[in-house]
Amino acid sequence: EYDDAVLCFEQVIKLTEDSHLQGNSLYEITKIRVRQRDFYEAYYFLQRADKSKLKLPKLALYNSFTEAAIFLMKRKTKKGVALLTQLIENKSQSSLSKETFLNPLVYIYRAYGRIVLQEYDTALKDLLKASSLKKLPASAHYNLQLCVGILAVRNKEFDSAMTYFTKAHQKFPQN
Incomplete structure (x- = not known):
């Protein structure tokens, strides 16, 4: 299409x-x-x-985002997360806040990078921010469930963690 x-x-x-x-x-x-x-x-x-x-400022914005996404794909996670953080921190000066399509994606991809880096608290904050901007896609919702589950394990709340892991597994049974 x-x-x-x-x-x-x-x-x-x-x-x-x-x-x-x-x-x-x-x-x-x-x-x-x-x-x-x-x-x-x-x-x-x-x-x-x-x-x-x-x-065009909006082209520069997408350039930074795609570059960061490619770094994440190449397992250069710290660099990808740093670029996404830069986009978010500079958003008052850029057109990111007006970019309703890209804005939640920046948080979703930074959350993914932070999960890879085992920064679950900040990953969860990013996913919650993204969900406040737009309904999360299934993959981001899966990551949200995993994050909450991992944080519950850290707090020795094993029953709660199991609930979140089960929800995540139901989203993607093959994982």
């Missing part, structure tokens, strides 16, 4: 000299690729924007 839209945006980029239209088309393509969790492809399009000298 998105492939036709990407082709149309590609045609706009190819056929117009208007940098505003080109930038907005690259932005829409990037949003589609991020929505599809195709971060490498999104990053590729953002590099095209850099080469074309298109300077």
Whole structure:
């Protein structure tokens, strides 16, 4: 369904000299690729924007996010979390707070990185923040259940922990 839209945006980029239209088309393509969790492809399009000298704040925002997501995928977790933290800390100066699609994803991906780093308290805070912005996808809800369960184990609340682990297992029985 998105492939036709990407082709149309590609045609706009190819056929117009208007940098505003080109930038907005690259932005829409990037949003589609991020929505599809195709971060490498999104990053590729953002590099095209850099080469074309298109300077839109929202493109820079997506560039930072996709770069951070790629670091997480490459197991360079600390670097990915640091980039996401930078995005959040600078959000008053950036357009992240206005970016309703990307804003919860930044918290969800930082939470994932923090879980990998075994920073469960802060991961839980990120997941709760993301859930206050938008309904969590199943994978983030799974991570939320795991976080709460692990924190319950740390507090020696084993029955409570088992409840959360069971809920997580019901979300993804193969895990």
